């Protein structure tokens with residue numbers, strides 16, 4: 001249905017297929033009519049331990065919230081340079097990895113240019129492409145959810161501007177083989193490797209940036225550092241490309257984001273110990289899910305587990321979990337219709353989801 005407002009809007013944005021974001025716990029609790037403390041929220045790959053205590057203290061003590069922050073991001077680019085082993089000139093920070101995805105697409109796409117995506121994967125690549133008026137080219141992964149390099153190469157045309165490879169992939173949890181990324185880089189197209197879950201996998205393509213000027217690696221502080229709501233992400237790339245991104249970027253990242261980033265890096269050992277605890281919990285949850293009849297978890301290098309559900313529709317299992325106040329992620333599309341994605345939280349949250357599944361699948 002068209003509305004009088006439509007004439008004001010660019011045609012490709014009318015009826016846009018929107019990204020389905022997750023809702024905060026208060027909204028979920030209100031919808032179910034239960035207290036917020038009873039919500040088990042395992043649908044956003046969030047960190048159950050929150051930010052470092054040093055972040056809370058640094059945010060409280062910061063004195064210059066009334067002054068615009070440094071548009072050149074000097075302090076945070078220097079801190080990220082020592083964290084990543086690259087130079088500050090390789091780095092651009094943004095309001096979450098989401099902003100970097102958006103900036104890269106705005107930098108590279110003219111209307112009708114193509115973006116190749118290896119699906120199923122994170123939904124913001126498709127969304128950002130559509131917002132920029134690009135043509136979205138999904139290439140299905142193989143049976144084991146691995147990037148189908150042959151099919152991706154066959155899909156490349158003179159209008160292909162970006163290939164997204166998520167590593168580890170959300171929601172399937174697997175890492176792309178290095179040979180696959182090497183092969184895609186040879187095409188000369190910009191390859192964006194999204195390492196939002198890097199700290200959980202400890203596998204990175206960052207050292208390749210020195211050899212490939214068509215490689216961008218994206219990272220985030222949302223997951224390992226527990227800063228999801230403060231919006232802190234960054235991209236790593238050749239200095240010339242980073243300079244372009246800095247040039248088109250709205251100038252400021254919030255000071256709260258910057259203060260939180262610096263305090264997190266100062267306390268990275270504590271945060272990485274928490275990451276280790278989440279990885280151990282992932283393996284414990286994997287083993288317990290595998291024992292449940294009708295659940296087949298897929299091995300994961302992230303802080304989440306994708307599980308195939310058999311014997312009952314995954315959508316129904318999801319609904320029955322929601323009725324118990326347990327929120328995990330169900331993707332109502334394509335191959336994922338048979339799966340559920342469970343974020344690895346605290347052990348008591350894993351126990352709650354496993355007991356509920358035991359009842360539901362009985």
Ligand SMILES: Cc1ncc(COP(=O)(O)O)c(C=O)c1O
Nearest residue numbers: 096097098122170196220222233
């Ligand atoms: C693969 C992937 N990339 C990017 C993001 C967004 O990260 P940020 O919170 O830094 O915007 C997410 C969030 O779930 C993700 O799963």
